Structures are given as C-alpha cells and as structure tokens.
Amino acid sequence: MSQEEPRYQLVKDFIRKGIASKEWKEHKRVPSENELVDMCKVSRMTARRALDELTEEGVLYRVQGRGTFVAPKKLHSPLLEIRNIAEEIENRGAEYSNELILLQKESCPTHLLNHFGLQEGDQVFHSIMVHKEDKKPIQIEQRYVNPIAAPEYLKQDYKSITPNVYLSKVAPLTEAEHQIQAKEADPFMKVTLKLQELEPVLCIDRITWSEQTLVSFCQLYHPASRFSISGRFKTEHQLTEL
Amino acid sequence: MSQEEPRYQLVKDFIRKGIASKEWKEHKRVPSENELVDMCKVSRMTARRALDELTEEGVLYRVQGRGTFVAPKKLHSPLLEIRNIAEEIENRGAEYSNELILLQKESCPTHLLNHFGLQEGDQVFHSIMVHKEDKKPIQIEQRYVNPIAAPEYLKQDYKSITPNVYLSKVAPLTEAEHQIQAKEADPFMKVTLKLQELEPVLCIDRITWSEQTLVSFCQLYHPASRFSISGRFKTEHQLTEL
DNA sequence: TAAGATAGGTTGTATATACAACCAAAAAAC
DNA sequence: GTTTTTTGGTTGTATATACAACCTATCTTA
Numbered sequence: 001m002s003q004e005e006p007r008y009q010l011v012k013d014f015i016r017k018g019i020a021s022k023e024w025k026e027h028k029r030v031p032s033e034n035e036l037v038d039m040c041k042v043s044r045m046t047a048r049r050a051l052d053e054l055t056e057e058g059v060l061y062r063v064q065g066r067g068t069f070v071a072p073k074k075l076h077s078p079l080l081e082i083r084n085i086a087e088e089i090e091n092r093g094a095e096y097s098n099e100l101i102l103l104q105k106e107s108c109p110t111h112l113l114n115h116f117g118l119q120e121g122d123q124v125f126h127s128i129m130v131h132k133e134d135k136k137p138i139q140i141e142q143r144y145v146n147p148i149a150a151p152e153y154l155k156q157d158y159k160s161i162t163p164n165v166y167l168s169k170v171a172p173l174t175e176a177e178h179q180i181q182a183k184e185a186d187p188f189m190k191v192t193l194k195l196q197e198l199e200p201v202l203c204i205d206r207i208t209w210s211e212q213t214l215v216s217f218c219q220l221y222h223p224a225s226r227f228s229i230s231g232r233f234k235t236e237h238q239l240t241e242l
Numbered sequence: 243m244s245q246e247e248p249r250y251q252l253v254k255d256f257i258r259k260g261i262a263s264k265e266w267k268e269h270k271r272v273p274s275e276n277e278l279v280d281m282c283k284v285s286r287m288t289a290r291r292a293l294d295e296l297t298e299e300g301v302l303y304r305v306q307g308r309g310t311f312v313a314p315k316k317l318h319s320p321l322l323e324i325r326n327i328a329e330e331i332e333n334r335g336a337e338y339s340n341e342l343i344l345l346q347k348e349s350c351p352t353h354l355l356n357h358f359g360l361q362e363g364d365q366v367f368h369s370i371m372v373h374k375e376d377k378k379p380i381q382i383e384q385r386y387v388n389p390i391a392a393p394e395y396l397k398q399d400y401k402s403i404t405p406n407v408y409l410s411k412v413a414p415l416t417e418a419e420h421q422i423q424a425k426e427a428d429p430f431m432k433v434t435l436k437l438q439e440l441e442p443v444l445c446i447d448r449i450t451w452s453e454q455t456l457v458s459f460c461q462l463y464h465p466a467s468r469f470s471i472s473g474r475f476k477t478e479h480q481l482t483e484l
Numbered sequence: 485t486a487a488g489a490t491a492g493g494t495t496g497t498a499t500a501t502a503c504a505a506c507c508a509a510a511a512a513a514c
Numbered sequence: 515g516t517t518t519t520t521t522g523g524t525t526g527t528a529t530a531t532a533c534a535a536c537c538t539a540t541c542t543t544a
Binding site for chain 1: 496497498499500501505506507508
C-alpha cells in the first residue's frame with residue numbers, strides 16, 4: 001500500500017462523511033462493526049480500530065451492547081468555555097434577562113479592519129447589550145459581527161435568543177481566541193454594571209471564527225467584585241516535537 | 243474476567259511502574275511488543291494495545307522500526323501555563339531580577355487553613371517578592387508554602403532560583419487550580435508596581451499540588467495596563483456526560 | 485577501506501476466530 | 515396482561531497468523 005491510505009483510515013473517512021452530510025446527526029447510531037465489515041469490505045478488527053480512533057477523537061461515543069453514536073459537538077476551552085449565558089443563569093435557578101442598548105450597521109472601526117479583512121468605510125454589525133441575572137446587571141457585551149457570516153444578524157429578536165446562540169446556529173464556531181485583562185471602568189460601565197467606586201472590570205476580548213471566516217469580535221465586561229474565571233488542571237504527559 | 247483487570251491494562255500498569263521507578267527514564271526505549279509478549283504472557287496485539295493507549299495518553303512515543311520510548315513530562319494548561327518567569331523574561335532578551343520583600347515562617351492565615359488542612363496556630367512559610375524585567379516591576383508574587391511539601395523553602399537563595407523553580411524540584415506539580423480576577427490596587431501594589439492613578443491589577447490565584455499534597459497557594463498581581471492573558475482554541479468534539 | 489547485501493529486530497496494518505458482557509426485542513409461559 | 519425466557523444483535527477482550535515498512539548491526543564483496 002505504497003501511497004494509498006490504510007483501510008482503517010478509509011473507514012474513518014466513510015464515517016466522517018456520513019456525519020458531515022447529516023446522514024447521521026448527533027446521538028444517531030452509526031453502522032455497527034459488523035455492518036461496516038459488509039459495507040467497507042474490511043475485517044471486524046479494522047472496522048473496530050476506525051471506530052475506536054473516532055471515539056478517542058471525540059467524534060463518536062460507544063456503549064457496550066447498544067452501539068456507536070455520533071457525539072455532540074462542543075467548543076472546548078478548559079478555562080474559557082463559550083457558553084450560553086441565558087442557559088447558565090437559568091441552570092442556577094435565577095432569572096435571565098437582557099437589555100439591548102444598541103443594534104445597528106456601521107462603519108467598521110479602524111482597529112478592527114484587519115481582523116475582518118475589510119477596507120476603510122466597509123460596514124459591520126454592532127451590538128451592545130447588558131445581560132442580567134434576577135434583574136441585576138452582570139455583564140456588558142459589546143460585539144461586532146461580520147455581515148458575510150451572519151447577514152440577518154440585525155433582524156433577530158434578542159429578547160428570545162442571545163447573540164451567541166444565534167451565531168452558533170448560522171455560523172458554528174470552529175475557532176476562538178481570547179484575551180483577558182483587568183481594566184479601569186469607564187463611566188458607562190460604572191453606571192450600567194452598578195459598580196462600586198473605583199471598582200475595575202474584568203474584560204474578555206473574544207474573536208471567533210467559523211471555518212475560515214471571522215464571525216465576530218466581542219468584548220465582555222464583568223464587575224471585578226462579582227466575577228472570576230477559574231479552572232483546574234492535572235499533569236499531562238506530552239510529546240515534544242518529533 | 244469478572245472483577246479482574248483486562249490484560250492490556252495489566253501491561254499498561256507494568257509499563258507505568260517501570261517509568262515511575264526510573265527504570266526507564268525519558269527517551270529510554272521500553273520493551274518491544276515482542277519482549278512484552280514474553281514478559282507479560284500476552285499476545286502481541288494485547289501488548290500493542292497497551293502501548294498504543296499509553297502513546298495516545300502522551301506517556302510514550304513510537305517510531306516505526308526503532309522502538310517505543312518514554313515521552314518527556316510536561317504540565318499543560320492551554321491558557322495558563324505555569325512557566326519559569328525568569329526564563330521567560332530572558333527568552334525575550336530582557337534582564338530578569340527580583341526583589342525579595344518577605345520570607346518567613348508564620349501562622350497560617352485563617353482563610354487558608356482549610357486549603358492546607360491545618361489547625362489554628364499551625365505554621366506555613368510566607369514569601370512576597372517582586373519580579374522585574376529590565377529593572378521594571380511587572381509582577382508581585384505572594385506565596386504561602388506547605389512546610390511538609392518543601393521543608394527547606396526558607397533556606398533557598400532566591401536571587402539565583404525562583405520559588406517556582408525550586409518548588410518544581412522538591413515537589414513536582416501534578417495539579418493546579420487557577421482563579422483570575424480584576425482587582426482594585428491597594429497602596430502597596432500601587433507603589434510596588436508603579437501603577438497609574440486608578441489602574442487596577444489582574445490577579446491570578448493559584449493553588450498547586452504534588453500528588454496528594456497541597457504545595458502552595460500563591461497570588462500573582464500584574465499591572466492591568468501592561469499584562470493580559472491570551473489563548474487560542476479550536477473546536478473539539480467532546481462527549482456529553484454519559 | 486568503503487559500499488552493498490543480508491539478517492534480525494522493530495512497529496504498522498490486516499485478517500480470522502473465539503468467547504464475554506451487555507442490551508433490546510420477540511416469543512413463550514403463566 | 516404481565517413476567518420470564520429466548521434470541522439476535524451490539525461492543526469488549528484476547529489470541530494467532532501474516533505481510534509491509536522501517537531501522538540498525540553485521541557480513542560480504544570489490
């Protein structure tokens with residue numbers, strides 16, 4: 001097999017294609033080992049190796065006696081997961097609400113032209129909203145959105161869906177970049193987040209992509225006294241470059 | 243095999259023990275598949291499964307035709323790696339120095355008794371130092387150290403070795419927990435870090451363990467205007483809880 | 485002495501066979 | 515109608531065998 005792919009790779013490709021084409025959606029059972037033996041003309045151990053590796057990669061999950069299923073997709077950052085803030089608030093038994101402060105199309109700010117690959121004068125969508133828990137403001141979200149990635153962004157009802165959830169639907173995230181900073185609060189933040197005198201804000205800048213397309217650049221501001229980011233890690237063995 | 247471990251797990255345990263006992267150090271070749279057949283009385287495919295899984299876990303690396311070798315160890319956090327600050331500063335061509343402000347044994351602060359598993363009146367080591375780059379202060383490090391994990395902590399010369407490097411030697415990190423916060427600077431921080439008026443600090447609280455022993459609780463304070471934390475992530479398929 | 489061939493070792497891929505453990509649907513028994 | 519048993523399917527573990535591809539040391543030849 002000088003230049004051809006190993007047969008277990010061909011089986012993996014077959015499974016991936018079935019998932020990508022939506023033939024098998026999340027939690028759907030994929031063909032069993034024995035079915036793959038017939039479909040791909042391989043041995044059971046070869047089919048099994050393909051399924052084992054896709055499981056290891058998080059594409060599938062297996063249950064003894066039941067089958068092999070498509071795993072749901074999730075953007076994973078050990079320390080900074082991009083979550084549905086409404087769901088998160090509701091999951092801890094509080095009431096979520098938001099206040100939309102701004103939603104419009106405007107010229108792309110100069111400092112973001114490079115990020116979006118735009119020219120002076122080109123337009124992006126811009127939104128500012130405050131997320132609230134039990135009517136108490138906990139986060140200011142300012143977001144610039146690429147019109148190419150989400151042309152209908154301005155037309156959504158953000159009382160019933162958060163920008164994050166909407167964007168996940170129309171331009172599913174495949175990559176994200178974060179930057180965390182402490183910042184002095186400006187007057188707008190002081191009023192909007194009801195900060196104490198001299199209280200700073202924890203700021204998360206987040207750029208997200210969907211495949212090769214930059215989707216949005218957003219900034220999240222949190223009251224320093226009421227917000228922290230945490231995580232826990234264990235030692236992992238890791239290969240140096242070979 | 244009602245309650246006993248699968249044989250490939252026994253092979254994995256055998257390999258792990260050989261590494262833990264320093265019989266096979268980093269980059270040393272471990273027994274080949276055929277050697278494991280004899281040593282563990284298993285089939286080659288069972289030995290191979292054990293080696294494949296340890297490779298997947300980053301414990302080993304394999305080279306076709308040459309053998310299977312012990313992979314070097316590394317603590318890995320995608321966003322908050324615990325690095326050697328002196329080395330980091332020197333690697334970007336600047337000069338590292340530090341100023342030790344406090345180094346003493348004292349009663350464990352009340353809020354850390356639970357962390358360290360200590361009683362009122364028990365003692366811990368306490369150090370405060372400022373790390374500098376080209377003589378400019380960039381970080382305040384306050385640290386409480388468990389005397390059991392590092393009994394000689396107070397006796398080190400921190401002009402030539404950072405606390406982090408020393409602790410890595412005597413109590414190698416196996417686990418860490420982080421918390422990131424924005425905070426208003428107190429007068430000591432303002433003076434020590436030469437902050438602008440009203441400039442906040444970015445604070446990282448970090449607890450580290452070596453195996454089951456809590457080693458240290460440290461707090462790192464950075465000028466908000468000159469420090470940020472960043473990272474970039476890609477989509478990973480991931481199982482929901484089963 | 486250097487180059488090429490050979491031998492023996494390694495990992496990588498593939499197939500076949502067998503039994504264990506688990507699950508769910510269908511059939512049989514009550 | 516309900517419970518138990520059976521059947522057919524699934525994944526999990528294990529062994530054996532074979533050949534390919536790679537690497538390194540040793541031997542042979544020029």
